[in-house]
Amino acid sequence: MRHEDLAHVSDIERRSYDFPWSHGVFRDCLLAGYQxxxxxxxxEVAGYGILSVAAGEAxxxxxxxxxxxRSHGYGERLLDEILFRARTSSVREIFLEVRPSNENALALYKKKGFHKVANRPAYYQxxxxxxxxxxxxxxxTVDS
Structure with a gap:
């Protein structure tokens, strides 16, 4: 992602979520050095992902x-790239939060080997x- 992508990324975010990240949050992720x-x-931007890596975790x-x-494999391609980058950063474990109502995302994460480890009450607006x-x-691992 480049600064030139931020307007399109922010537009996709606004059209995808009732409570989207702001343009400034994406800019701050770039400035912080997140992947x-x-x-x-x-x-054209078809999708995006933000990965934070620290202390052996992602x-x-x-x-x-x-x-x-959506429903054309782009989410899986993005997730595969994120997992590849995490592995090449010597990360041993990767985490994420997801809305339980986001059934498509849950199905993708399950397919890729994620499992539920906790619940964060009242996390999302x-x-x-x-x-x-x-x-x-x-x-x-090297192959997962």
């Missing part, structure tokens, strides 16, 4: 696909108050 990944299709902070490109987050984890 900010963009997946392109025909020169955390997927955001993963999103352009609404028109929701239209009717708050929604819990499922905390998922995956042990990483």
């Amino acid at each position: 900010c990944i963009v997946l392109e299709r025909d020169g 955390h997927i902070l955001n993963l999103c696909v352009e609404p028109g490109y 929701a239209q009717d108050g708050r929604e819990d987050a499922a905390v998922l984890a995956k042990k990483l």
